[in-house]
Amino acid sequence: MTLPPKFNASHAVPKFEELKTAPNVIDIYLDYTCPFSAKFFINWYENLYPKLKTDFDSKVQVVFHNYVQVWHPTSNLVHEAGLVVAQLDPESFLDVSYHLFKNIAQFYDTATADLTRNQIYEKIFDSVIAATKPKYTREQFLEKLTINTKVAEDSNSGNAASNDLKVFTRIGRQNGVHVTPTVFFNGFRDTSIESSTPISVIEEKIKALL
Template sequence: MAVPPKFAAHKLEFAPPAASSSSVPHANHTFELYLDYCCPFSAKIFKTLTTQVFPVIRDNSVWANSLAVVFRQQVQPWHPSSTLMHETGLAVLRLAPDKFWAFSTELFAVQTEFYDISVVNETRNQTYRRLAKVAAKVGVSEDEVYKLLAIPEKAGEDGSLNSGNAVTNDLKVVTKMNRLIGVHVTPTVVFDGVVQDTSSGWTLDQWKEFFTKNIG
């Protein structure tokens, strides 16, 4: 599935595209990761992939030149803070797209601070403020992130009481895209458009076997 230009930082490529005069376009394999910032299994697979697997891919020229990874933000609504966490990811994506993956690493590392019990006595804007501080850890302006997230405390000029925040429409878009695939469980891996039977508990050797089988 395509990645809209404004969400381009969701996509991670390991090598620059090769120049070609051929009329046949170069086509990468696409490895899509449907992850929820509030899901412990998403955090586990993300850490394994980013710290162990991706370095191996970069060192393998065949894999590096043949693969693109896409982070698909998958809100799991039974955890109310999941929405807020993913909205923060979208705010970072808008303000500093080059910081998106670093922010995701930081948020997964502190995800328990936004679990149900950790936010139950906070207002929504208080949780947003704490999430904005996570973004600040990777060099994104806390105030600018919060500005995109905060919910007004008074009705708008048109009397609206339920208009969301500045990234609500972005969240609608990524949610609509994910629904086209019908993903439910996180994490879910989709390789070249097909849902894969993978596990967050896979080791580096198991991932190497997977890429050897699917790329060569």
């Protein structure tokens, strides 16, 4: 199951229209509150992503998959926030993801245990997203996430990010993803890649695809 086209603008580098040939695809499954995912993505974002259009001539595409690890309770909320960013300003999604990973400890259990769900959404914007100078307002961001507790009847319908998160969860479960990070090259899982794998090793694997 491939990523729905609507996520191309936010989750894929290069985008479909920038590719020189039919893409070789690297799918990366990451959790915003997983320290190993943070180490992995920060390294890839800083040292591999800039080379995708230059050294590899837009012939390989890296696709980010939001994948919640359920033993990190706050993870679901941070991923909802990331997916709302993808809705409001797709071009900024990967940059915001980078900053979320750089500030990962702010969303650990000990930092959020006494906060409500809605307060955590506010914390995400105020402590991370605001510093990225978003094109949308705090109110627009929170409107898509905040759960209204003053409704006439009990509701369990989620928020504007729920359906998108379901899509990524289904893809990951279908592909048997458990741990994060998990990496697939053209649909085949590469179990040799870990958070500490040097970019030089990834580059050699990419060259073997081209």
